[in-house]
Every structure is written in structure tokens, then in C-alpha cells.
Amino acid sequence: DIQMTQSPSSLYAAVGDRVTITCRASQSISNYLNWYQQKPGKAPKILMYAAFSLQRGVPSRFSGSGSGTDFTLTISSLQPEDFATYFCQQSYVIPYTSGQGTKLEIK
Amino acid sequence: QVQLQESGPRLVKPSQTLSLTCSVSHDSVTTTAYYWTWIRQSAGKGLEWIGRIYTTGSTNYSPSLRGRVTISVDTSKNQFSLNLSSVTAADTAMYYCAREFRSGYSYFADWGQGTLVTVSS
Numbered sequence: 001d002i003q004m005t006q007s008p009s010s011l012y013a014a015v016g017d018r019v020t021i022t023c024r025a026s027q028s029i030s031n032y033l034n035w036y037q038q039k040p041g042k043a044p045k046i047l048m049y050a051a052f053s054l055q056r057g058v059p060s061r062f063s064g065s066g067s068g069t070d071f072t073l074t075i076s077s078l079q080p081e082d083f084a085t086y087f088c089q090q091s092y093v094i095p096y097t098s099g100q101g102t103k104l105e106i107k
Numbered sequence: 108q109v110q111l112q113e114s115g116p117r118l119v120k121p122s123q124t125l126s127l128t129c130s131v132s133h134d135s136v137t138t139t140a141y142y143w144t145w146i147r148q149s150a151g152k153g154l155e156w157i158g159r160i161y162t163t164g165s166t167n168y169s170p171s172l173r174g175r176v177t178i179s180v181d182t183s184k185n186q187f188s189l190n191l192s193s194v195t196a197a198d199t200a201m202y203y204c205a206r207e208f209r210s211g212y213s214y215f216a217d218w219g220q221g222t223l224v225t226v227s228s
Contacts, residue, residue: 001170001171004153031212032212034214034215036154036215042220043203043205043218043219043220043221044154044203044215044218045218046214046215046216049208049212049214050212053212055214087153087154089154089214089215091212091213091214094156094167094169095156095169095170095171096156097153097156098153098154098155098156099153100152100153101152101153
């Protein structure tokens with residue numbers, strides 16, 4: 001199975017900050033990389049697919065980049081509703097696998 | 108907007124079979140555009156893909172669960188189901204059903220709210 005490693009596991013930031021979350025795959029996955037946002041007690045929600053394609057309805061302050069093994073999710077100016085846990089997930093090959101999550105908390 | 112809703116027992120005894128059903132509204136399980144998928148998440152952990160089914164009945168399962176997992180679809184009820192046999196405490200998790208957009212770049216487009224299943228005697 002492809003291992004997905006996210007860093008950091010937790011991140012403290014303030015409203016208005018720019019934050020970046022990193023995801024690394026154990027082998028090349030081209031750009032078959034998705035990002036999800038999960039709030040407490042809720043199901044994950046798709047933010048970005050194919051590494052940098054924004055899902056319809058997701059604010060443009062979210063952006064993604066990367067290819068091969070290294071990927072990033074950037075939030076350009078944090079809003080109060082962005083404090084949540086973020087997961088990366090590879091869709092290159094089944095079994096699909098995800099990172100352990102990055103919990104974004106208010107500083 | 109599609110809606111997915113999981114249902115089934117919340118408590119399962121060790122060695123028994125976990126059975127969940129996902130009811131789909133505002134879409135049909137016979138669509139060719141999506142896979143119907145089960146995902147689980149243990150407390151504080153990542154997302155574990157369990158498997159999926161296509162409208163043809165074709166299935167794919169996680170190798171780590173193969174032999175214990177069966178996913179089926181009931182087109183008459185617009186539902187799909189998960190059976191996981193010989194459960195242990197390690198199978199305790201939040202179980203989600205989801206709709207996987209079937210494209211060159213697939214992703215889990217829509218999710219049920221999830222159901223917490225505990226394996227305990």
C-alpha cells in the first residue's frame with residue numbers, strides 16, 4: 001500500500017494567517033491527490049482533487065500544489081470556519097490511503 | 108443534492124458480523140458516474156478505505172480486509188451494504204458510506220453522516 005505522511009500533525013494559527021500543510025507519498029502518485037476538510041462530529045468534505053483542482057463551492061483562499069511524491073495545501077488567509085482537521089488521500093491506486101490528518105487550531 | 112444515510116447495529120459482539128446499509132436519495136445506485144464506497148475512521152486516525160461497488164456489481168476490496176468483507180447493492184431499494192465478518196475490537200470505528208466520483212481523477216464527492224460501530228462483548 002502507498003503510505004501517506006502529513007506534516008505537521010497539529011498546527012496553531014490565527015485568523016488571517018497563511019498556513020501550509022504538507023503531504024508526502026511513499027511512491028510517486030503523479031497528481032492523484034485529494035484534500036479533505038473534517039470538522040468535529042462531521043464527515044470529511046472534499047476541498048481539492050487532482051492536487052490543485054478546487055471543488056465547486058470551495059473558497060479560493062484554498063490552493064493546492066505538487067506532483068509525484070510531495071504536495072501542499074495552502075490557506076492564504078485563515079477564516080474562523082477553517083479551523084478543522086485536514087486529510088490528504090491518494091487516488092492513484094487502490095487501496096486508496098490517506099494521511100493521519102493535520103489539526104488546525106486557533107492560536 | 109444526493110443524500111447518503113448509514114444504518115445498522117451500533118454494537119457488535121466479537122467474532123460476529125458487522126452489517127451496515129447505506130440508503131441513497133436523489134441519485135440512483137445504477138448510475139455509471141460513481142462508485143459506491145465504504146470508508147472507516149478509527150478515533151483520531153486517518154481514513155481507511157474498505158471497498159467499493161459499481162452498478163454492474165463489480166467490487167474492489169482492501170487487501171487488509173479481503174476475506175472478511177462483502178459489499179453488495181440492492182437496486183430495488185436504492186441501497187448498498189457492507190458486511191464485515193469475524194470482527195474484533197480493532198474494527199471499532201466510525202463507518203461512512205460515500206459516493207466516489209468515477210473519473211480519471213476520482214475522489215469521494217459525497218458522504219453519509221457516519222455511524223459509530225463498537226465491537227464489544
